[in-house]
Amino acid sequence: MIITLQKLFTCSKIYLFPVLLVSALFTSCSNDAVNITPPKPEFILNTDDLKDFKSWPLKASFLSVKNNQWRKIYLKLPEGGTVVDGVYPQGTVIVKEIHSGVNITDTILRYQVMSKRGGEANPKSDGWEWILTKNDITKVVSRGGNQTMVNGKTCVSCHLGKKDWVISTLQ
Ligand code: HEC
Numbered sequence: 001m002i003i004t005l006q007k008l009f010t011c012s013k014i015y016l017f018p019v020l021l022v023s024a025l026f027t028s029c030s031n032d033a034v035n036i037t038p039p040k041p042e043f044i045l046n047t048d049d050l051k052d053f054k055s056w057p058l059k060a061s062f063l064s065v066k067n068n069q070w071r072k073i074y075l076k077l078p079e080g081g082t083v084v085d086g087v088y089p090q091g092t093v094i095v096k097e098i099h100s101g102v103n104i105t106d107t108i109l110r111y112q113v114m115s116k117r118g119g120e121a122n123p124k125s126d127g128w129e130w131i132l133t134k135n136d137i138t139k140v141v142s143r144g145g146n147q148t149m150v151n152g153k154t155c156v157s158c159h160l161g162k163k164d165w166v167i168s169t170l171q
Contacts, residue, residue: 042119043078043091045129047138050113053095059170063102070099070106075170083171086163090118090127094166095137108135112150114165122146125165130155 053074060073077083078091094114099106113131121127122145130148132141142148146156159165
């Protein structure tokens, strides 16, 4: 009699375990489904979006004495987006135009662009994408995360430590 009861107990445990597991899974899945808010989709810059950048607000136009280059910085905020405590909203695009010499009329060497993709993109630099183009802004040389480079240095090597990775005061 005792043996039979023990057997029954062991068997019921064996059968009960998967039943409990499956029901636990269902319970946790249904709870998760209720609580999760889908992440905001990333803002993925299309190079065509850059074509009209000259019509964006020009935030700086200056001679970099250190580099003997004239530079301009254009900023585009997304519609309705604002900078909060120096943090730029998802969808922000900043274009830096680099001229070959000290005059504003000197030919353009290249453009360096920062685009705030947000979402799941590049959390190592708070969702910024780093983009290097030729003197034609739609001709991308490289774009991506913290490994993106110019002149043998990563973009982030200079931008690291600045508020939201932005060096200039643009506001
Ligand atoms: C050698 C250091 C250095 C590297 C490398 C560098 N930057 Fe910058 N960047 C600067 C400095 C300094 C400024 C401030 C404006 C100026 O003096 O030209 C700046 C400004 C900018 C701006 C204007 C917004 C701001 O932060 O002021 C953009 C956009 C930008 N850089 C993009 C890039 C991208 C993209 C790369 C890589 C492809 C890159 N930078 C690599 C030093 C650097």
